[in-house]
Amino acid sequence: MDFVLDGGSITLIVLGVLAVLVLLAAVKTVPQGYNYTVERFGRYIKTMKPGLNLIIPFVDGIGHKMNMMEQVLDVPHQEVITRDNASVTANGVTFYQVLDAPAAAYEVNNLQNAILNLTMTNIRTVMGSMDLDELLSNRDEINHRLLKVVDAAVSPWGIKITRIEIKDIDPPKDLVESMGRQMKAEREKRATILEAEGKRQAQILAAEGAKQAQVLEAEGRREAAFRDAEARERSAEAEAKATQMVSEAIAKGDVQAINYFVANNYIKALEGIARSPNQKLLMLPVEAASVIGAIGGIAEIAKEAFGDSGGSNRPTTARGQSTSRPPSAGQ
Secondary structure (H helix, E strand, C coil): CCCCCCHHHHHHHHHHHHHHHHHHHHEEEECCCEEEEEEECCEEEEEECCEEEECCCCCEEEEEEEECCCEEEEEEEEEEECCCCCEEEEEEEEEEEECCHHHHHHCCCCHHHHHHHHHHHHHHHHHHCCCHHHHHHCHHHHHHHHHHHHHHHHHHHCEEEEEEEEEEEECCHHHHHHHHHHHHHHHHHHHHHHHHHHHHHHHHHHHHHHHHHHHHHHHHHHHHHHHHHHHHHHHHHHHHHHHHHHHHHHHCCCHHHHHHHHHHHHHHHHHHHHCCCCCCCCCCCCCHHHHHHHHHHHHHHHHHHHCCCCCCCCCECCCCCECCCCCCCCC
């Protein structure tokens, strides 16, 4: 039996196909990491988030598909004139992320080109305000200043600049050679200064050692002088004590003590005269017997001090004779 489609069947089929097409047009799937803007008759009305979304078919349409992930832009090489008129070439990278899809879609045209040109302009501004030495040694400061300036400029666009990094700074070759010679001269200068400082420190230490040695030597001399003075003091005390004893003996009327005192001083005087380096001839205006008599007095003092042993040794006169008279013939 032949299958014949009448007008009603065809209408149902057409309506079914239209319903499928309308459903497909109304359902939109947004992948993760993207936001879609929805426009109705060319006017923005809403933003579709990742997942399944519905729109009014044939009335609403997709405006912009915005990538919400962090993205990177390569900043090409560009020539920069520093503050001290040195010409260098620099390049870098810029990392950014879209935070507000409608603002990024409708507040600026050609978003990446705008960010790239803004970054290049500020690189010339920031690096041009620095000297060459400061430029080569302060990349972190350059990156920080660039990030602050560019991020403030793109914030109305719903963009967040997460990082700006300067990759290469290339001075001219002749300038690099000059910097190499300068660095070598600086290192030689520092080596000379360190060597001079070492010699100076060595001289200071040597002077300190000599000073300490002199101080110790002076301390030794002072100690020796103190000991000599102490010895002389004790000798003087002993002599004073001896003189006191002799004086007491004289006061008691001891003739031998007087002889001892006179003989002692007399012998000291003769000793001083004999020790004179210019004295070749000694003339004594006194008799030697007087000195012998004085020595005899010393012997008597010694006998009195230690005691007479049986009277066997009698005192002698100044001429060495016995003080007792010889017995007479009749005795």
